[in-house]
Amino acid sequence: MMPLVLNFPSVNLVMIGASLTQLMSILSRLRRFLCLSILIAVSGIAQSETVSGGWSNTIDVINSYSAENALTYDALVQELVFQASEITGLSVPLVLPRVVHADSETVSRYACSSKCRALAAYHPHHGIVLDHSIDPFSNHLARSILLHEIVHYLQDKNKFYAHSSDCARWFKREEHAYAAQNNFLKKVHSTTRVSMSLSKSCRTNNG
Template identity: 30%
Template sequence: MDTELIAWLLAFASSVSGLQAQAPEDLPPIVRLTPADLRQQVCPERPAECVGIAAYFDIPHYRILIDARLDLSQPAYHSYLLHEFVHVLQFRRYGPGLFARCEDTLRHEALAYRVQNAYLRRQGVLLRVGAALAAIARCKAEDDSEDGDHDQLTVEPQAPRRYGLN
C-alpha cells in the first residue's frame, strides 16, 4: 500500500476532523478482503445486512478491513480508507466505547462522512456519501433493557418521494 498516500490521508483526516494526529506507523493493519469475507467479518450473524460495505474499522481486533475490489489509486475509493482513518483517530480520542451509544455512533459517523465528503470535493469527485444515514437512521430506546439506558440504531424505511405536478 502506498505509504505516502496513507500519511497524506491520515494528515487530512486529522486536519479536517480536528482530532489529534497520529503517526502512520501507529495505524492498525489494513486487511483487504473479498466482499463475502468482509460481510462475514463485519456481520457474522447476518452478512446479508452488510451488502455494499466498503470498509470497516474493527475495534476489537484493531484493524481496518477493506473491500479488495477497491482501486486505492482512485480518490473515490481511497476516500473509504480515509473515512476509517477518522474512526481510528476517534478511537484514540474516545476509547473502545466509541460506538457504545447510538447517539455517539451517529455523531462519529457524521464526522467521518463530513471528512470523506470534504476530501471528495477537494479531489473534484462528484460522489457524496453518508446522506442516507442522516436521513433514515434514528436512535430508538430499548424498553427491555435492565437499566433503561441502552439504545439502538434503527434504520427506518422512508416513504418513497413523489415527484411531479400532482
C-alpha cells in the same frame, strides 16, 4: 509635493506581524515533517504486528499488492491520516492503522452485526479492512472510502464520543466520518458525494 512621512511604530508592527506569520508557517511545516518522520519510523511495526484470531485466516495482508508498492501504500496511508486529521481536527496517533484486504463476506461480517453490504470497516483491535475491489490508487472515491475508515481510527484513538451509548456513539462517529469523506471529495474536486443510512437497531432504539 508633500514630504513622505513614515510612521516607524506602524512599520515595525507590520514587519513583526509578517515575520510572525512566516514563522508560524515554518513551524506548521516542521510539525508536519516531524510527525511524518515518526510515522515512517514506526509504521513497519504496525504493518507487521501479529494479530491473534480475528481475521488472520481469512484476510490477505496489504503487502500482497507487491513489494514495490508496499512503501507507496504506506505513504498513501500516511498522507490520508494527515488529511483526515486536518479535516476533523483529531490528533494524529504515533502508529499507523493496519490496513488489509478481504473478500466481501468478511468485510460485511466485521462491518455489521447482521448481514449487510459493506466495502470497508474499521475494527479497534484489527485495524482497517477493505474489500478487494477497493483500490485507493484508482480513483478519488476509493481513496475517500479508505479515508472514511481512517477517520474511525482517529476517532477511536482520540476517544471521540467514547462515553456515549453504543448506538449514539456509532451514529455520531458515522455522521462525523461521512462529513469528513464528503469534505475530502470536495477538496479533490470530485462531484461524487456519499450519505449515511441508519441501521434498523439504531432507528429502533432512538425512536
